[in-house]
Every structure is written in C-alpha cells, then in structure tokens.
Amino acid sequence: MNAQFIRNLMITAHGVHDHIVHFYHLAALDWVDIVSALKADPKKTSQLAESLSSWDQNSAKHFKEVQEKLKTFVSSGQLGIYANGYWGHPAMKLSPEVNLLATSHYLQALHFQRRINMVVSILGGKTPHIQNLAVGGVANAINPDNQSTLNMERLYYIKTLIDEVGSFVKNAMLVDVAAVAAFYADWTGYGKGVTNYLSAPDLPMDTKGTVFALPGGYIANGDLASFTPIKSFNDEYFKNGVKESIKHSWYKGDWNKHPWDETTDPNYTGMQYDDKYSWVKAPTFYGKPAQVGPLANVLCMYAAGHAGTKKYVGDMLATISSLAKTKVGPAALHSTIGRIGARAIRCAVLYDELTTQWNALVANIGKGDVKTFNAPVFPSGEIRGVGFHEAPRGILSHWSVIKNGKIKNYQCVVPSTWNASPRNGDSAPGPYEASLVGTPLADPEKPLEVLRTVHSFDPCLACAIHMVDAKGNDIVKVKAL
C-alpha cells in the first residue's frame, strides 16, 4: 500500500510540475507579448493583479523590478529563445499591463515548478528518469529511525515543498489562465477538433486497482451524459476498445489491430498526403479517434461528479465570465482555450491530491506498515496484460504479451499518439488535424494561431520538431492544406 501512495505522490507532483511548465514556459508566450510588457505601468498592473487574486507577489515595486530586468535583457540584444517569439503580432491582444503580469508570473513559475519537482526527485532518486519503480512495488525503504531511508524528516520536507507551491497554483496560475481565456474569448470558438474524449482513472487507493481517487472513462461526441467510466485495471470495456491503424503510417502493410496483436515494422515511403504520411500510428476507441489530455480528463471527472473538478471548473468559468463581461459556459471548454483552461484546473485538482496522498502515506506508516514491495510471480505460459495511467498529456497505456517469462510483444499507446494521430483506417482525422480546420490566420507567413492550437495539446514532440540550419534560420516550413 505504501508503494501505491508513493507512486501517487510522484504522479501528482510530476503532474503539477508539468502543467506549470507547460502553461507558463511552453504555451504562454503564444498569447503573452513580453516585449509589450516594457510599455506597462507597474502601478496599474499591480491594481489589476490585486483585483484578480490575493497572490502576495503582485506589488507595483515587484512589477517595476521585473520590467527593469526585462529592459536590460531586451537591450542586450541577445534574446536567445525569445528571439523567435511573435512579438507585436496582430493576433497578440493583451494590454501591456496583462503582459507584464504574466511575464512576472512566468519568472516566478520557474521557482515553483522546480520546488514541486523536488518531491519527485526525493522519492524517485532523480528526475527525469526516476529510479525507484519496480514490478511489485517501489525501491524506497521506509524506516523512521534511519537517516538513510524515507523517514519522518524526509516526509515533512516533502510536505513543506507541497505547502510552498499551493498559493501559486491557486492564486496565480488559475487566475492567469482565466485572464488569458477572458481576453482571448474568441478562441473558445476555435480548435474544437475531435470531441470523443478518453481518459484513465488514476491514483489507486487500494492494492488491486479497483478504487481510484480520480475517475476516468469515455465521452462520445462531447456529450457528458454519454460518460462511461473505466472502473479498474482489469476493465474489459477499456481493454477491448483500443486498436491502432497503420493505413496512413510508415509501417509495413495496412491493418487495424489490437495492441497485443500489433507489429512495428518501419517502412518509410516518403511524404504522400493521400497515402502514408506519418510515423505516428492511428489509435481508435471502438473505431473512433479520441482526444486525450487534461481536457478529456477534466470533462470525464466533471461527468463522474468529482467534487474538486466541479468546483474549479465553476470558479474558472465565473472568473472568465466576469472578466469577459459575458456568460461563458462549459460548452466553451471544447476549444483551444478550453484545453489550456482544463490543464490549469487539472493542476489544481492534482495539487489537492498531493496533500491527500501524503496524509494517506503517513497514516499508513503510522499503523506500523513499512513494507514497500511484494515480490511478483510470473505465471508460465502466455499472458497478456495492460497497464494504464493518466499522464500529464493524457491516457498512457502499455500492452505486453509475456510468454514463459519473456516479453513477446510490447506496444505503448501514448497520449501524443492519440492526439497527433494521422487519419485512421476509415480516413477520419485525429485531434490535431481536426482542430486546425477553420482556424483564421492574421498573417499566413507567421502562423501563430496554428501554434496556439497545437501547443494547447502539449505535444510530446519537443525533440522531434526542432531543426535549425547552419545559418540559424528555421527550416521548418508550415504547409497550409
């Protein structure tokens, strides 16, 4: 049981870290013009910030300091990663004051994402690439009387880190995201894409994988009433629903198979838009493409009646409505802005779970249970299994076939595969493709609007899309289809 709570703590801490980094450091600069922040009035920025939340680092003096730093940085002429920002783009619509507010929180977020990530590194040994996971438990010895194991000192240090980050998530991040959403309210009408939503239940609260702190399941056609829950790690409805097609992917053949029966034989045949055009396979749930990620997760938790989710969704919609001076309802979530809003909501839900999971771990240790490992036994013969988890980018499932103790087949169906899916066996487009249809471009040479929608999915492609030529010019070309 301890192993389960330790894993849950790592999952939630990692999720909070990942969502903070995604919003502030990977997506915010699509919406926030940091150069415009130079023109802001620090006093007005402070008044605006204080009208929005009780976050304690919103003084005029603080904003003045951030602006000074920004001035020195911009005048140094070495903008580094910021040199490629779309500063002054006609689709950038925030006032200089909102830009300064967001830039200042961008810098503070660097601190908080790091603090919460320390929870992962203390429990996991390091991050990324944690070292403590084992089949049957975790490699964390617990002994309250030993300095070199997980003890009360370490546990209270983790609690301190958790407490430090709460106010930032609740009073800065949730509010900033609501402000961006309100000032870009037109974006609630773009980027809907695929509205079949799939998400995994997560944070098991027992040792059998039948009770979860956070619900998950499937919603068809954006209709919350159609929600079907995924109930356990052995859920037949989930296990039988997943297939992948390679009709449009660079693998040998053309089939639509269950992950246990799949092969992966790469066969690159060049870019053929009507035939094969992607390395990504096309996953489907009962034959349909599905969107995964925080939006899918939040909608499923909302449909399942999860109290925390309902509260944060309500709070966010109320803040957006009051800032935008118009009633914004849950339907607005099916959009590019909705995905960004849902990520902040999920971040707050996960944050609350950190404390719940910490309390559960400490209570269980308090009962005298210090076990963190049950030795697994592999049955002989051929066995098929699946493990799943609601990762920061959505449902992650690993499918394996083990024959006489050896792995015979292993397929990962990962979140970005669902979202970046090419057209499937029925030639239905995946979420990225579908969501870009109908997006207006203010300047086709600078397709900021396309980036906004693709970034809103938090693509796990960071290592695959950067390529720069020897003169420092971008060679990535965006083709408008």
Add this chain to the structure above:
Amino acid sequence: MYSIKEPTVTIMGLGNILLMDEGVGVHTVNAFQERYSVPDYVEIIDGGAAGLDLLPFIDGRQKLLMIDAVNFDREPGYIDILENEAIPAKFSTKTSLHHLGLLDVLSIVKLSDTSPKDICIIGIQPKSMELGLDMTPEIWDKVNTLVERMVSKLQEWNVPCALRSPLK
C-alpha cells in the same frame, strides 16, 4: 542535493551517450572525476541531453563549466573554448537537440538575472554521431586533453583540483 550550502560552481558534461561522439562531454566528466577531486562548493553533473531540468544546476551559480560536442566545421577532434557572449551565438546555429534545450536555460537565467558570471564551454568536433554506445578512437584519444583543459580552466577560476591517490 541535501547539502547545507548551495554549490557555487557547476561542472557539466553534456550529450547523449547513445550517439557515439555526441556523449563526449559525459565521458570526459567521468574521466575527470576518476582522476581529480574538487572542493564541496563544486557540483559535477551528467547533464545528458536535458533541457529545462538543468535549470536548478545553473540558476544562481557563479561559474559554469560545460564540456560538449560542438560543430566548429573543423576536423574531428579539434578542440576550442567558447566563453560567455560567444556561446549563444554559436549555439543558435547548431543542429544538436540538447543545445537548443541548453540555450533555453541560458536565456531563462539571463532574463531572470540569475545567470552565472562566468560560463565556459570546452567543445570538441565529433567524428560520428551515429547510434552507438562507444565513441570513435579519435575522440577517445582526446579525452585526456579535454580533462587537462578542464583543469586549467578551473585553476584560472581558482578552483583547486587535487589528483586522487592512484593506490585507492
């Protein structure tokens, strides 16, 4: 990580050891650690190909020494040193992925005004960056030279490097 005082100097080997000579930075730092010990205020890191995760090891430090494969458009094994302002200019024209991640972090610490005062990269022209765990012999031959360059740079920074006893 649990030390009472934060380190002030970071030594970081960069690169992906799965891509042959790309991992030269990591191999060099390992060789350095086998031969030399450094004071407590120096932290030695295998930076791998990480991006933003390197931030805690750079943010607020006084000095940062990195060892990495760099494309100088010269013969394999060519070694050169890049310092401070010369780094972003050179790195924004690289094809390697971790350079972009690193450049992100260097930009961020600059914007936050917490950048190390002295940043130095000891770079070497790689020969092969194909898939493979081992480096090419040409680059292995240069590891000693790279370690010597590290020692002289650290001495220039008044960071003592003590030879470890060979009997240990």
